[in-house]
Amino acid sequence: MTLPPAIPAATLILFRERDTGPPELLMVERAKAMAFAAGALVFPGGRVDPGDYALAGDDDEAAARIAAIRETIEEVGLAIGLDPAPTAIAPMRAALHAGEPFAAVLGSAHLRLETLEPFARWRPAHAPSRVFDTRFYLARLPADAPPASVDATENTRLFWTSAADILAEADAGRATLIFPTRRTLERLARFASFEAAVADARAHPIQTITPWIEDRDGVDHLCIPDGLGYPVITEPLTDVTRG
Numbered sequence: 001m002t003l004p005p006a007i008p009a010a011t012l013i014l015f016r017e018r019d020t021g022p023p024e025l026l027m028v029e030r031a032k033a034m035a036f037a038a039g040a041l042v043f044p045g046g047r048v049d050p051g052d053y054a055l056a057g058d059d060d061e062a063a064a065r066i067a068a069i070r071e072t073i074e075e076v077g078l079a080i081g082l083d084p085a086p087t088a089i090a091p092m093r094a095a096l097h098a099g100e101p102f103a104a105v106l107g108s109a110h111l112r113l114e115t116l117e118p119f120a121r122w123r124p125a126h127a128p129s130r131v132f133d134t135r136f137y138l139a140r141l142p143a144d145a146p147p148a149s150v151d152a153t154e155n156t157r158l159f160w161t162s163a164a165d166i167l168a169e170a171d172a173g174r175a176t177l178i179f180p181t182r183r184t185l186e187r188l189a190r191f192a193s194f195e196a197a198v199a200d201a202r203a204h205p206i207q208t209i210t211p212w213i214e215d216r217d218g219v220d221h222l223c224i225p226d227g228l229g230y231p232v233i234t235e236p237l238t239d240v241t242r243g
Contacts, residue, residue, distance in 0.1 A: 003123070003125055003131075003210065004125070004126075004131050005131065006123055006131045006132060006133035007047050007048075007130060007131065007132050007133065008047065008048040008060070008063070008064065008067075008132075008133050009045060009046060009047045009048060009064075009067070009132040009133065009134040009135070010045055010046070010048060010064040010065065010067040010068035010071065010134065010135045010136075010137065011042070011043045011044065011045025011046075011068060011071075011134055011135075011136050011137070012043060012044050012045055012068040012069075012071070012072050012080065012116065012137050012138075012139055013025060013043050013119060013136060013137065013138050013139070013184070013188070013197075014026040014043070014044070014072070014078070014080065014139055014140075014141055015138065015139070015140050015141060015194040015197070016140075016141040016160055017140070017193065017194060021162065022162045022163070022164065022189075022191070022192055023162070023191070023192075023193060023194055023197075024160040024161055024162055025043070025160065025161065025162070025163055025166070025185075025188065026043070026044065026076060026078075026141075026148060026158060026159075026160055027041045027042070027043065027158065027159060027160075027161065027166060028041070028042060028043070028044055028075060028076065028150065028155040028157070028158045029041055029155060029156050029157045029158070030042060030154065030155055030156075031153070031154055031155060031156050039176050040176040040177060040178050040181070040241065041166060041170075041175050041176065041177055041181065042178070042181055043136070043181070043184075044068075044071055044072045044075045044076050045067075045068060045071050045072075045075075045134065046067065046071040046074075046075070046154075047067070047132070048063050048064055048066075048067040049067065049070075049102075051101045051102050051103060052064075052066040052067045052070065052102065054101075054103065055102060055103055055111070061118075061135070062113055064135040064137075065081070065111075065113040065116045065135075065137065066102070066111060066113070068116060068135075068137050069081045069082070069111065069113075069116070070096065070102045073089065073092055073093055073096060074093060074096045074097060074151060075150075075151050075154065075155055076148040076149065076150065076151070076158055077089050077090070077093055077146070077148055077149040077151075078141070078145055078146070078148050079092070080115060080116070080139050080141075080142075081111060081112045081113060081115035081116060081139070082106070082109045082110070082111065082112070083109065083110045083111075083112050084109060085109075085142065085144070085145075086109060089146065092105050093151075097151070097153075115139055116137035116138070116139050117137060117138040117139065117198050117201055117202075118135065118136075118137060118201065118206055119136040119137055119138050119184075119197075119201045119206070120135075120136040120184065120201075120206060120209065120228075121133070121134065121135050121136065121206055121207070121208045121209065122134050122136070122180040122208070122209045122210075123208050123209070123210050124180075124210065124211060125210050125211065125212065133208070134180070136184065138194070138197055138198060138201060140194045148160075162189070163185040163186075163188040163189035164189045166185055167182070167185050167186065167189060170182065176241055177241060178241050179211060179222060179235065179240050179241065180209075182235075183224065183230050183232060183233075186230065186231050186232045187200075187229055187230050187231060190231065200229055201229075203229070204227070204228050204229040205227075205228065207225075207228065209224050209225065209228065211223060211224050213237060214234075216234065219236055219237075220236070220237040220238075221234040221235060221236055221237060222234070222235055222236075222237050222240050
């Protein structure tokens with residue numbers, strides 16, 4: 001299979017644990033005017049920038065982790081993986097939105113890339129407006145983190161909720177999920193804690209997932225490989241939102 005060119009990207013699945021019930025995840029709703037995943041619920045994230053590669057010494061994996069940290073500051077105003085944690089995130093966020101290099105914005109803070117746990121990697125084969133090669137990471141919200149806030153540019157709102165509740169909203173037609181996000185939420189809905197999600201991530205190989213179309217009983221389905229931790233690996237193509 002010859003794949004179309006892809007843009008390196010990273011996304012962060014942020015967990016907020018509660019005294020009772022399953023952990024909550026931070027979701028953002030994409031603006032309807034966006035070229036990619038317009039109006040869909042997604043995790044914070046975005047493309048890997050040249051400055052991320054510069055900070056990482058051209059290490060692809062490290063650059064993706066840095067991008068996930070930077071994009072989470074930009075999109076939701078939360079600084080994950082910084083030591084010490086910044087006391088004022090708003091100036092950092094404003095500087096990033098103004099185009100300041102992340103290296104300059106960091107100041108005396110150090111990146112702690114091990115805070116992010118690798119979870120998955122998705123790279124579609126179809127070519128809509130653009131194709132992203134996205135690495136997914138897990139992280140836990142620090143206890144002293146400030147409230148998240150939407151950037152009101154690429155995203156229109158954010159909220160915390162469980163994976164099961166997001167899936168229920170989508171099934172009721174009240175939320176839009178693109179194919180990788182739905183499969184990821186189905187996987188996450190099985191976990192009662194952040195530790196359980198991390199254990200599952202470490203128990204399964206992380207290989208690049210490129211969905212394919214396959215005829216099943218006369219119906220075209222979009223499929224992913226088995227054995228990577230996903231409880232649902234096919235969906236009728238007519239039901240799929242692909243970004």
